[in-house]
Amino acid sequence: MDRTNRKIDQLRRQIPSFACEPGCHDCCGPVTASSEEMARLPHKSDAEHDAALAHWNCVHLGPHGCEAYDERPLICRLFGTTASLPCPRGCGPKTPTTPQVEKQVHQLIASTRQVLV
Ligand code: SF4
Ligand code: SF4
Numbered sequence: 001m002d003r004t005n006r007k008i009d010q011l012r013r014q015i016p017s018f019a020c021e022p023g024c025h026d027c028c029g030p031v032t033a034s035s036e037e038m039a040r041l042p043h044k045s046d047a048e049h050d051a052a053l054a055h056w057n058c059v060h061l062g063p064h065g066c067e068a069y070d071e072r073p074l075i076c077r078l079f080g081t082t083a084s085l086p087c088p089r090g091c092g093p094k095t096p097t098t099p100q101v102e103k104q105v106h107q108l109i110a111s112t113r114q115v116l117v
Helices: 003-014 046-054 074-078 099-111
Strands: 032-034 114-116
Touching: 003 074, 003 099, 032 074, 032 099, 074 099
Parallel strands: none
Antiparallel strands: 032 114
16 A cells, blocks of 8 residues: 555544534535545546536435545545534534644645545
């Protein structure tokens, strides 16, 4: 496993999870991810991407929420866990993501070629 994949796994472990409001997916929409993260997500066709984008949705959002939850990108994991990305519904973990980890996530995003999920 290469350096980026190891870093992704390390950061995933350091972002705390939390329970969302049941049925809520307000913060899901078009997001970007590195090719390493894309490789972990289920493949979607161009037609599926176009259909999702037409509604400004993420292609992995299904009727019951994220259908790729276990492999969702870092930016999805970070949302709601830091003061700069607060959940509009007031949900979040007891202990937020540390500023150091947040910075590392943004550094990884900035240092990898991002593509639309
Ligand atoms: S983080 Fe907040 S806005 Fe996003 S899905 Fe969870 S409850 Fe909804
Ligand atoms: S990958 Fe999942 S959590 Fe992230 S925006 Fe898409 S549906 Fe939402």
